[in-house]
Amino acid sequence: xxxxxxxxxxxxxxxxxxxxxxxxxxxxxxxxxxxxxxxxxxxxxxxxxxxxxxxxxxxxxxxxxxxxxxxxxxxxxxxxxxxxxxxxxxxxxxxxxxxxxxxxxxxxxxxxxxxxxxxxxxxxxxxxxxxxxxxxxxxxxxxxxxxxxxxxxxxxxxxxxxxxxxxxxxxxxxxxxxxxxxxxxxxxxxxxxxxxxxxxxxxxxxxxxxxxxxxxxxxxxxxxxxxxxxxxxxxxxxxxxxxxxxxxxxxxxxxxxxxxxxxxxxxxxxxxxxxxxxxxxxxxxxxxxxxxxxxxxxxxxxxxxxxxxxxxxxxxxxxxxxxxxxxxxxxxxxxxxxxxxxxxxxxxxxxxxxxxxxxxxxxxxxxxxxxxxxxxxxxxxxxxxxxxxxxxxxxxxxxxxxxxxxxxxxxxxxxxxxxxxxxxxxxxxxxxxxxxxxxxxx
Numbered sequence: 001x002x003x004x005x006x007x008x009x010x011x012x013x014x015x016x017x018x019x020x021x022x023x024x025x026x027x028x029x030x031x032x033x034x035x036x037x038x039x040x041x042x043x044x045x046x047x048x049x050x051x052x053x054x055x056x057x058x059x060x061x062x063x064x065x066x067x068x069x070x071x072x073x074x075x076x077x078x079x080x081x082x083x084x085x086x087x088x089x090x091x092x093x094x095x096x097x098x099x100x101x102x103x104x105x106x107x108x109x110x111x112x113x114x115x116x117x118x119x120x121x122x123x124x125x126x127x128x129x130x131x132x133x134x135x136x137x138x139x140x141x142x143x144x145x146x147x148x149x150x151x152x153x154x155x156x157x158x159x160x161x162x163x164x165x166x167x168x169x170x171x172x173x174x175x176x177x178x179x180x181x182x183x184x185x186x187x188x189x190x191x192x193x194x195x196x197x198x199x200x201x202x203x204x205x206x207x208x209x210x211x212x213x214x215x216x217x218x219x220x221x222x223x224x225x226x227x228x229x230x231x232x233x234x235x236x237x238x239x240x241x242x243x244x245x246x247x248x249x250x251x252x253x254x255x256x257x258x259x260x261x262x263x264x265x266x267x268x269x270x271x272x273x274x275x276x277x278x279x280x281x282x283x284x285x286x287x288x289x290x291x292x293x294x295x296x297x298x299x300x301x302x303x304x305x306x307x308x309x310x311x312x313x314x315x316x317x318x319x320x321x322x323x324x325x326x327x328x329x330x331x332x333x334x335x336x337x338x339x340x341x342x343x344x345x346x347x348x349x350x351x352x353x354x355x356x357x358x359x360x361x362x363x364x365x366x367x368x369x370x371x372x373x374x375x376x377x378x379x380x381x382x383x384x385x386x387x388x389x390x391x392x393x394x395x396x397x398x399x400x401x402x403x404x405x406x407x408x409x410x411x412x413x414x415x416x417x418x419x420x421x422x423x424x425x426x427x428x429x430x431x432x433x434x435x436x437x438x439x440x441x442x
Contacts, residue, residue: 015304015312018045018231018417025367033367036422040229041178041345041413042371044209046293047231053296054233054289064288065257065279079288082295083278089298090223090240091214098240099278100291104205105130107224107239108172110281111201112137114249119168122159122198124152125379126179126335131172131203132379138170145383148336149185153192160196169198175207179377179384179411181317181345182336183207190219201241205229209415210313210343212306215241227290231416232297236290247276255283301416309416313344316414316423320346323427329353329434333384333409344418347375347411349385350430352437355408366429368422371411382407 014021024032037045057078062071064079083098092098101107112134115121121135124143132142141159146152156171163169171193176183186202193200201222204213208225215223222241227234251258251274258280260273274280301309321338324330329351334340350358359372374381387407412426 014417014419015309016231016300016416017048019048019051020045021417021419027367028364036366036368036425038412038414038418038422038426039369039371040209040415040418041181041206041375041411043228044231044415045417046233047297047300047417049300050232050293050296054293057289057292061288064286075288079286079291082291085295085298086238086291087240089213089302090238091212091216092240093216095243096215096241097243097246097278098238099246099281100286100294101224101237101239102235102287103130103228103237104128104203104224104226105134105237107237108201108203109134110239110252111170111222111224111245113252114245114281115170116168116245116248119170120163121170121172122156122163123172124155125383126177127172127174127377127380128178128203128205129376129378130205131174132377135172142379145335145380149188149340153185153188156189157192157196160192160198163196163198165197169193169196171198171200172203173200174203174205175213176210176343176345177335177377177380178206178345179347179375179380179409180334180336180340181206181342181347181413182334183211183341183343186218186220194219199242206343206345209301210306211310227294227297230294230297231300232290232293234287234290234293236287236294238294243277246281249281250274251283252281253283257286258283304416313415316418316420317342317344317346319423320412320427324348324430327431327434329437330430333381335384344415345411345413347381347384347409349409350434353433355410358433359410361433362426362429365433366425368426368429370426371413373408375409375411381409385409 020037023035025035026032060071060074062075064076087098101110108130115138119138121138121140122143123132126145143155143159146155173189174184175186190200199221202220204223204225207213209230213223222239224239227236258274260275263271265271331349333347355372359370362368362370385407
């Protein structure tokens with residue numbers, strides 16, 4: 001589908017309104033333009049519906065779980081209903097727990113803190129740092145980047161076949177890459193993990209906003225995601241899944257809410273009995289508004305229908321790729337190939353351009369916001385760009401030494417609130433910037 005086709009088909013307008021859709025920004029060429037937010041993979045704008053739900057609740061804000069007053073009871077009910085909504089959204093099994101956290105990063109650090117002694121962790125080098133870095137107390141095996149979904153499964157099977165079967169093991173894998181947008185074979189990886197006695201946690205930060213995620217259907221043990229990528233404001237996240245490791249672990253945070261009873265000993269010490277449910281890892285006053293916002297976003301996406309949302313998103317992906325197909329200076333990054341299924345996340349490099357400078361030009365001259373750098377996935381981006389994933393370097397093109405080819409890229413990402421015009425403007429801007437460079441060189 002070409003950009004002109006998208007422009008002609010106004011039946012594919014953004015289906016869910018988001019905040020900030022009318023914000024204007026200044027241009028270096030003079031005047032202002034409506035801001036084109038094309039960095040959804042970092043933080044998606046909040047849905048208008050989510051904001052309205054939050055605003056309706058705020059006057060009734062009260063402490064949860066400990067208050068006898070009406071507002072406290074209402075807030076407690078709201079908080080626990082949010083937990084049930086998220087469990088339904090994720091297709092959780094009977095006995096699974098939903099723990100509210102601050103983000104995907106926080107969720108995976110919580111799980112890392114709950115690993116049993118001697119646990120081995122298997123993770124691909126392609127992961128976001130949130131999935132790559134939390135496992136500091138475990139023996140970690142970092143697997144090479146696969147070049148096909150089938151190779152990913154085979155690589156994992158080989159690694160697991162060589163592990164100590166008497167040790168507990170965990171596999172951590174993304175559902176959709178935050179760099180290439182490509183979908184990973186989660187169900188097949190879960191099958192391989194379980195066949196070798198390992199458990200698996202799904203990083204659904206980039207998957208959940210675009211596709212249904214079912215713990216039951218994918219047969220994963222845990223799933224983690226962030227509210228700020230799911231069109232919900234505030235610092236909120238979720239870890240959902242099996243309860244046993246979480247129940248056996250010391251509380252992630254020690255404090256009120258996590259404790260069932262606290263008694264003073266004669267020797268001056270303190271004895272604590274911790275909760276066994278989700279509260280065990282939710283010490284302190286919880287982010288009730290954040291949990292409510294996530295639940296509201298879950299309902300909004302479910303009501304809109306993922307099939308409808310995904311179909312429109314695929315048309316936008318084709319519009320970007322086809323609109324730039326005849327621009328040889330533009331090279332999209334991919335692990336599994338250009339035809340691999342993906343969500344609305346595309347990274348690319350432009351021959352003759354520093355990625356940071358190109359992203360800055362898109363902002364200053366066209367009012368378009370994208371991301372540049374290594375996207376908190378340094379080993380993956382270096383691998384995709386032909387660099388050494390083991391070599392350290394700064395996150396961003398400006399870190400390169402004079403005369404050195406910078407190992408960084410540009411990422412454009414979009415979702416349910418992206419107007420057609422923003423995609424059209426992006427394609428036009430890339431073409432014009434590349435053409436201007438070619439003209440000056442000529």
